[in-house]
Amino acid sequence: MERLFDKELTALKERLLRMGSLAQNMIRVAIKGLVERDESLLEEVFKNEEEVNQLHIEIDDRSMKLLALHQPMAIDLRFIAATIKINSELERIADQAVNVSQNTQVLLKYPQLKPLIDIPRMAEIAQKMLNDSLEAFINKDPDLAQATLAEDDKLDDLKDQIFRELLTYMMADPGTIQRALCLILISRNLERMGDHATNVCEDVIYMVQGRDIRHPQKPPASSRFH
Amino acid sequence: MERLFDKELTALKERLLRMGSLAQNMIRVAIKGLVERDESLLEEVFKNEEEVNQLHIEIDDRSMKLLALHQPMAIDLRFIAATIKINSELERIADQAVNVSQNTQVLLKYPQLKPLIDIPRMAEIAQKMLNDSLEAFINKDPDLAQATLAEDDKLDDLKDQIFRELLTYMMADPGTIQRALCLILISRNLERMGDHATNVCEDVIYMVQGRDIRHPQKPPASSRFH
Numbered sequence: 001m002e003r004l005f006d007k008e009l010t011a012l013k014e015r016l017l018r019m020g021s022l023a024q025n026m027i028r029v030a031i032k033g034l035v036e037r038d039e040s041l042l043e044e045v046f047k048n049e050e051e052v053n054q055l056h057i058e059i060d061d062r063s064m065k066l067l068a069l070h071q072p073m074a075i076d077l078r079f080i081a082a083t084i085k086i087n088s089e090l091e092r093i094a095d096q097a098v099n100v101s102q103n104t105q106v107l108l109k110y111p112q113l114k115p116l117i118d119i120p121r122m123a124e125i126a127q128k129m130l131n132d133s134l135e136a137f138i139n140k141d142p143d144l145a146q147a148t149l150a151e152d153d154k155l156d157d158l159k160d161q162i163f164r165e166l167l168t169y170m171m172a173d174p175g176t177i178q179r180a181l182c183l184i185l186i187s188r189n190l191e192r193m194g195d196h197a198t199n200v201c202e203d204v205i206y207m208v209q210g211r212d213i214r215h216p217q218k219p220p221a222s223s224r225f226h
Numbered sequence: 227m228e229r230l231f232d233k234e235l236t237a238l239k240e241r242l243l244r245m246g247s248l249a250q251n252m253i254r255v256a257i258k259g260l261v262e263r264d265e266s267l268l269e270e271v272f273k274n275e276e277e278v279n280q281l282h283i284e285i286d287d288r289s290m291k292l293l294a295l296h297q298p299m300a301i302d303l304r305f306i307a308a309t310i311k312i313n314s315e316l317e318r319i320a321d322q323a324v325n326v327s328q329n330t331q332v333l334l335k336y337p338q339l340k341p342l343i344d345i346p347r348m349a350e351i352a353q354k355m356l357n358d359s360l361e362a363f364i365n366k367d368p369d370l371a372q373a374t375l376a377e378d379d380k381l382d383d384l385k386d387q388i389f390r391e392l393l394t395y396m397m398a399d400p401g402t403i404q405r406a407l408c409l410i411l412i413s414r415n416l417e418r419m420g421d422h423a424t425n426v427c428e429d430v431i432y433m434v435q436g437r438d439i440r441h442p443q444k445p446p447a448s449s450r451f452h
Contacts, residue, residue: 053441060438064307071297081290081310088311099452167403174397181393181410185452212286215279226325226411 005070009079012062013138016083019055019090020134022048024127026097027193031123034104034186035116042101052094059087075207082207086137089196089203093130096189096196103189107182113169119183122158122190125151129197136204145201145208155194162187231296235305238288239364242309245281245316246360248274250353252323253419257349260330260412261342268327278320285313301433308433312363315422315429319356322415322422329415333408339395345409348384348416351377355423362430371427371434381420388413 026048033041063084066072072080129151136145166180202214252274259267289310292298298306355377362371392406428440 057438057440064303067293067307068299068303073294077290077294081293084307084310085314088314102452167407170396170403171400174400177393177396177403184407189452212283214283226328226415 005066005072005076008062008066008070009076012059012066012080012083015055015059015062016086016090017134017138019052019059019087019094020130022052022055023090023094023097024130026052026094027100027123027127027130027190030097030100030104031120033101034107035120037108037112039105039108042104045097045101049094049098052091056087056091060084063087078207078210082137082203085203086134086200089199093193093196096193099189100186103182103185107179107186110179113176113179113183116183118158118162118165119187119190122155122162122187125154125158126190126193126197129155129194130200133197133200133204136201137207140204140208142205142208145204149198149201152194152198155191159187159191231292231298231302234288234292234296235302238285238292238306238309241281241285241288242312242316243360243364245278245285245313245320246356248278248281249316249320249323250356252278252320253326253349253353253356253416256323256326256330257346259327260333261346263334263338265331265334268330271323271327275320275324278317282313282317286310289313304433304436308363308429311429312360312426315425319352319419319422322419326412326415329408329412333405333412336405339402339405339409342409344384344388344391345413345416348381348388348413351380351384352416352419352423355381355420356426359423359426359430362427363433366430366434368431368434371430375424375427378420378424381417385413385417 026045029041029048030045033039033045063080066080067077070076129148132144132148132151135141136148163184166184169176170180202212205211205213252271255267255274256271259265259271289306292306293303296302355374358370358374358377361367362374389410392410395402396406428438431437431439
């Protein structure tokens with residue numbers, strides 16, 4: 001019985017990693033399509049999403065069956081609970097990559113507004129956060145999870161910087177408004193990916209340490225857009 | 227043993243409903259602050275968030291203990307798994323109400339752009355969706371969950387309509403850009419609340435029927451912003 005359970009845990013982990021690597025690929029390809037202004041690349045993102053959605057259902061289903069049939073305790077229970085949560089975060093990251101692609105489709109109807117530097121930078125950070133959060137999960141490594149959490153500030157800062165810059169464009173020339181809006185929305189899609197990777201890290205820390213680090217004292221509300 | 231378990235399930239349900247009613251109040255008060263341009267109301271939203279965050283941790287903790295100590299089967303297991311998921315959706319709805327409040331704080335630095343009609347309408351729909359999704363959960367009512375799912379289209383349509391209208395404002399007068407952006411972001415905050423209520427409905431249907439209705443065939447990507 002125990003051996004079957006371990007085998008099923010390994011299979012579950014593999015499915016989750018497959019989903020994670022699909023999500024990472026979706027971010028990479030969506031941003032490539034944006035930077036190279038190549039709409040055909042976006043089709044790959046939409047195709048990947050179908051597989052992600054199937055995995056989303058399959059992983060939930062496998063997790064529930066493991067809970068029901070094996071009634072796991074302690075770390076195994078926390079592992080499965082973490083899997084259910086991480087599964088939902090990965091699906092949402094993939095959704096955001098789809099949103100990037102859809103916003104890119106609108107953007108590509110117009111001539112290029114400006115060369116893109118900060119948005120590809122945000123995408124790199126988001127991909128690394130996703131990768132590291134999953135590595136932390138697999139290796140049950142709360143230190144890596146903690147280090148990855150800190151990366152999220154970089155995304156927030158870049159998002160704010162992009163917003164300010166594009167606001168200047170829009171104010172100076174209303175002809176840029178639609179394109180600037182697309183880019184603002186894309187930067188927010190990327191920032192939300194970071195939020196989901198952050199949630200994964202928090203789930204990892206809870207799984208390993210049984211300690212809930214969510215909702216620490218927050219700084220007072222700033223005058224940022226949210 | 228069984229009676230203690232039932233008592234604990236009831237307590238869990240009560241905590242989740244408390245969280246739901248806090249989230250609903252946060253939406254109501256945030257939009258009241260926006261419509262009446264009364265920044266002092268927003269403080270209530272930030273205060274509610276603290277309680278929501280505590281409940282978020284408490285509900286997860288209670289759920290995990292129930293899973294570990296009672297090893298529930300079938301409908302009880304699905305009820306607890308649904309609670310863990312709904313808990314996370316409610317926390318995110320509350321987060322969005324906080325974002326509405328923060329965007330409102332920025333907006334209130336400027337004179338009024340226009341009387342608000344569609345945004346309060348969106349807030350009403352979001353509140354009703356939240357309320358009905360929780361009622362569906364409590365009454366294990368998949369029909370109500372299904373009916374509530376359909377409401378989400380109204381939010382999407384209103385969001386698109388608001389976007390188009392505000393785009394016209396921005397193009398005509400760059401002096402309105404910052405305010406219009408605030409309102410666009412607020413409409414997106416409200417739309418995301420609807421997405422989370424939708425997730426709650428899907429969790430309810432899965433809980434009651436053991437049937438996963440997520441990810442049906444989607445229509446082709448439109449040229450909407452995402």
